[in-house]
Amino acid sequence: MLRELSQADWTRREGLALLTRALGAENIRWVGGAVRDGLLGVAVADVDCATKLMPAEVIAACGRAGIRTVPTGIDHGTITAILKDGPVEVTTLRRDVATDGRRATIAFAQDWPEDAARRDFTINALYAHPETLEIADYFGGLDDLAAGRVRFIGDARQRIAEDHLRILRYYRFQTRFGADLDPEAEDACAELAHTLKGLSRERIASELLSLLALPDPHPTIDRMRKRGVLPVILPEACPPQVAALARLIAAEAEQGIAPDPVRRLAALLPPMPETAETVAARLRLSKAQRGRLVAAAERRPEDAANPRALAYRLTPPVATDRLLIGGGDARALDGWSVPVFPLKGGAIVARGVTAGPAVARVLQQVEARWVAEGFPDAARIDALLTEELARAAS
Structure with missing residues (x-):
């Protein structure tokens, strides 16, 4: 009512x-x-x-x-x-x-x-x-x-002929407000899907991201694929990737993480950085959006092993994207701030290492162990440094 x-x-x-x-x-x-x-x-x-x-x-x-x-x-x-x-x-x-x-x-x-x-x-x-x-x-x-x-309003095909973007607007509004599908609208959008090719990439990107930002756009995206609309604007979104979107949406809900349209767009693309670059350029996404899309495309199964280590290396937003799309648990990052590695090169020189490449190697080795151990305190860092110096000396 x-x-x-x-x-x-x-x-x-x-x-x-x-x-x-x-x-x-x-x-x-x-x-x-x-x-x-x-x-x-x-x-x-x-x-x-x-x-x-x-x-x-x-x-x-x-x-x-x-x-x-x-x-x-x-x-x-x-x-x-x-x-x-x-x-x-x-x-x-x-x-x-x-x-x-x-x-x-x-x-x-x-x-x-x-x-x-x-x-x-x-x-x-x-x-x-x-x-x-x-x-x-x-x-x-x-x-x-x-x-x-x-x-x-009136004849669906005529309305679409006046503005081809109305195809994507229909899917967005139907996802947001629609309980039942309107057969005339569905058929008209499918029949005239090819006209989307004449629109500016920015307008298509804006509508697509607005659709993906809605609570559950998966049924609509899947219907757009089956009716031949999605391949016109995002041919990279093959059936396995549309299924990946469904899993991502479920993971966001289960883990209490807010929906994100760029993350959902990344799920619709295969894990291939060059493909993400192509899509970002075609849709004329911002530099920040392009960076997230490419980083998400570099996801791999081992990401889930240590979420905080991943976030330390890539930033929490990128890690969250990769974990959720890849089936990992991003809740370990909730409320967690990336720590600053406290060890500096001067402390290593003070322990007798000559300034230069050797210092950088020891610093990298200690940092890698510190991350792998879950960012322990200063006392443990000092112990790790002692062990690495002993290993270098031997």
């Missing part, structure tokens, strides 16, 4: 009341994710606003009310109002004039249903009056939301 929107905390933000007074309640509606999630009782961060006013009118009205604005997407009618309890994107009502699957040419409109008709899913086309919070639902979105059904 859906909640009353008035129960949502975000509807009581002072900044929204100020924005309503500035633009006029008759000219604006809250729309999209905030309305959808508010009805579901889900926490809301960002609030979007649709308006009949033109961008210049929004800027002028906000200025008179002392609200700072930023023209974040003014070519498409979007102005961001900077409010003390969070920014709000204010977008003039629009209709599509032409689309090519990647971008749309738009014209401004004055009609709420016309603006709603250009959106992707019925559950994202719910408009709330800023004062009464009455919901305007033009395409059955309330019924779909209550039923856990993710359905395209």
Whole structure:
């Protein structure tokens, strides 16, 4: 059962009341994710606003009310109002004039249903009056939301033809909100999967990582593979790797470790660093993401033998990735900080070793034993040094 929107905390933000007074309640509606999630009782961060006013009118009205604005997407009618309890994107009502699957040419409109008709899913086309919070639902979105059904507005193939990224958005929203599959949407996504090749790699990466960040994306990922969608964007994810994702998700839950989309992407790739490099470059991941992907691809069975030694060598986040993907136990790293090896070269020179390569060798040997023994105290380090010096002398 859906909640009353008035129960949502975000509807009581002072900044929204100020924005309503500035633009006029008759000219604006809250729309999209905030309305959808508010009805579901889900926490809301960002609030979007649709308006009949033109961008210049929004800027002028906000200025008179002392609200700072930023023209974040003014070519498409979007102005961001900077409010003390969070920014709000204010977008003039629009209709599509032409689309090519990647971008749309738009014209401004004055009609709420016309603006709603250009959106992707019925559950994202719910408009709330800023004062009464009455919901305007033009395409059955309330019924779909209550039923856990993710359905395209109008013809699914037409919606996808307008923006090919809607294929991946469908899978993400269906994973998050859907109870049952919509046959028309499923068939349309499979039929038009090849159109994903025309999208920018950054947009694909963003949607894929957002999907992988959800609590349990494995059934969806497996369905995308079987329907021929996943091979278009991630051909490296063969059936054994999709099964590895399922094991990883189960391990995260069992060990109480938060889901991580980059770790889950790594599980979908074979343990081959060169493949990880290729995927990171293709998806244009950040340097940090690329590093984690490659490090996870270097996993091997012996990683599980000494989790803390692995974390000392690779950092805890990388060790956690490799342990969880490889079937190890990462709980040994929970709350554990990587210690600093206290022995310095000067202490070895003071024991009679000539400065140079010999000092480095002894230092490395003592450190390796210290790690293998679980990072013992200074007294044990001194004993290890004595033993290594004796071995070197003999």
